[in-house]
Amino acid sequence: MIVQRKPLTFWERLYLPAIAGGFKVTWKHFRRTLFGGDNAAKQTSKGYYPEVPWTVADGYRGAPYLLKDQDGNTKCVSCQLCEFVCPPKAIKITPPGDSGLKADRSNAEKMPLEFEINMLRCIFCGFCQEVCPEEAIFLQKDYSLTGLTRSEMIYDKEKLLALGGTNAGIQKWKHKLEEAKVQETFPVKL
């Protein structure tokens, strides 16, 4: 599409009418807020932020936390894709190693020994959520993370799981398990 650009008239090129228009708009708002006692906070919510917390809309991308599945097991399989994709390198995963920790659920080979997100680095971009093959990590509604030290702001696996809660999601492994069980008998009836 080509946008037609009309040449400006002499009047417009003087800039002055635009300045007058700008002054009209700004003065209207200035007067209304200063003398009329009206402001955006009054119109959109009951008051100002720290006293009246913000209502977070659905789909908001806040801090990323780890999720558990419907049986309360860790969904993450320590594939480290999120660690790889994270732009500011906020995620640090310690995999279980050769003879390490087995996953706490069936159909998964492993789970992370340690999973750390440095919330000071995280930019809430959502790449980890997008890349995760297990739907194990989701950006949730927390937006105001505070701490007194830097180390306090590095959330470990336990904390991330506790904050993340449960999300049954599409339960792909449960369905795979059922599929596999069904396939043991012949003829397959699914």
Place this chain on the structure above:
Amino acid sequence: MDWNFVIFSTLKILCVIFLALMPMVAYAVLAERKISAFIQDRVGPNRVSLPLIGGIPIIGPFLTRWGVWQPMADGLKAFLKEDFTPNYVRKAYFWLAPALTMTPAFLTIAVIPFGSNLGNQKMVIADLNVGILYTFGIVSLGVYGIVLAGYASNSKYPFLGGIRSTAQMISYEIAMGMSVIPVFLVAGDLNLSKIVERQALEGWFALPFMAQQQTLMSYLLWPCAMISFFIFLVSAFAETNRLPFDLPESETELVAGYNTEYSSIKFALFFMGEYANMIAASCMMVTLFFGGWSLPGLATPANTILAGLLHIGVFVGKMLVFMVLFIWVRWMLPRFRYDQLMDLGWRRFVPLALANILVTATVLLLLNSK
């Protein structure tokens, strides 16, 4: 050695800087935040409260609501924040740049006559007879702070900011310098105190009817003075890097321009430098075009303390009008594109200023030869 002179000069410098300029900078920031808030339907700073004063009924909450203590909190925060120096910067210049932005703004104030007399002291720190040349010399130094910051940061956005500011400030300095020549042609003097005294008697250059005695000459020169003032005003916006000409900083394009890599008190110095520059520019405009400390009826240099204080008050009042103008314009106009800015500077203002000099000189010649 004239000890009297030394003591009073030191006193004047200390008072102007620490009792007037620094608080003004701090409260200009507050004014900026409040005015921007009102223009954008917000409330602005309304929280900071001092333990004892905040508890006083009526006045305490009122002052808190107006954010009167906010500058203290801001200042404290600037001092206490971590001063982070990225390890790829050119250290010496990186440290030098904020100081270089702040000092020129303070130095320009030195020649501004901010009042007539107080007792038997002239209310100007340095009554130079080349006042305006000194000002332009010092103002040109201001660009070094920004350019050095851009260069020393060693990263792309500050660098672009630095380049922009060089071009912008150098171009507009020319227009600015030429725009004030008519004023000196009319006044016949470079000393700012003399210029103010002349305006007090024969009318402010920008408003000739504000005069002790009306003269035909000041009305005939009014159009020229208005053009001068207009060019000076626009150039002042460009020189102080304020919107619509804040291209060195332009946070929507360059993160934060030249001060991207700065933190803590070094950033605060840039920030205060900007406001100090605005104050200096406002003072210049008041002095050159709006009769400095004078008002019709208060036109002769004061010989009582009360009149002296009144003159200072008048000057500060006029200056505040310009500060509000600076602030208001920032929240009113969008940023110019870079080529538009250069076009405006070189192809409109420089020729206009030159023509203005010529016309003023002709008018003066005709008036004086009869």
